Amino acid sequence: RLQLVESGGGSVQVGGSLRLSCVASGELFSSYSMGWFRQAPGKEREGVAVVDGDGHATYGDSAKGRFSISRDNDKNVVFLQMNNLKPEDTAMYYCAAGPFYSTYEDVRNFDDWGQGTQVTVSS
Numbered sequence: 001r002l003q004l005v006e007s008g009g010g011s012v013q014v015g016g017s018l019r020l021s022c023v024a025s026g027e028l029f030s031s032y033s034m035g036w037f038r039q040a041p042g043k044e045r046e047g048v049a050v051v052d053g054d055g056h057a058t059y060g061d062s063a064k065g066r067f068s069i070s071r072d073n074d075k076n077v078v079f080l081q082m083n084n085l086k087p088e089d090t091a092m093y094y095c096a097a098g099p100f101y102s103t104y105e106d107v108r109n110f111d112d113w114g115q116g117t118q119v120t121v122s123s
Contacts, residue, residue, distance in 0.1 A: 002026040002097045002112045009117030011091060012085055015020060016121070020080040022114060033102035034071055034078040038091035038119075039092030047104030048093070049080060058103040062088070085121045092116040 008020040020036065035050035049069035051057045057069050068081040078095060098110035 002032065004095045004097065004112060004114035005118040006093065006114045009119045010123065011043075011120040012049075014086060014121060014123045016085050017081070018085065018119060020093055020095075020117060020119075021078075022078045023083040024076040024078070024097065026088045026117050027117065029076040031074040032097040032102055032112075033068075033099060033106075033109075033110075035098060035102065035104060036069060036080045036093055037096055037107055037110070038089075039090055040110045045094070047107050050085075050098070050102055050104045050106070051078065054101055055098035059113070060075050060104045063069045065083075071089055082119070085119075089119060089121050091119060093119050 002024045006022045033052040036048040039045040039099050051061045051069045066084045071078040094116045095114040096110035097112040
């Protein structure tokens with residue numbers, strides 16, 4: 001199991017950028033898919049981006065072209081670079097670890113979760 005701690009959230013204006021970080025403690029970080037998910041008030045948790053154990057990334061429709069996920073297996077860290085932020089990106093963002101081959105659609109297969117970091121985009 002991994003323990004996950006997110007950071008980097010905050011309040012930005014429309015069009016701004018944020019970089020979220022997630023530091024993992026535990027063993028075999030490289031054997032997990034790592035993902036970013038978000039949940040807005042009154043909405044279900046949705047997949048934003050996942051990078052699998054082979055380094056292949058998949059993105060939800062809302063993230064394509066604006067967000068980029070990356071991982072550093074030497075430092076046990078996964079990042080989410082978010083550009084051109086929109087008000088609809090406002091949500092709590094969670095980092096999670098899942099099976100080696102996972103995509104952003106596999107939210108139910110992710111077992112280890114961080115506490116989340118809030119992102120607020122204002123117009």
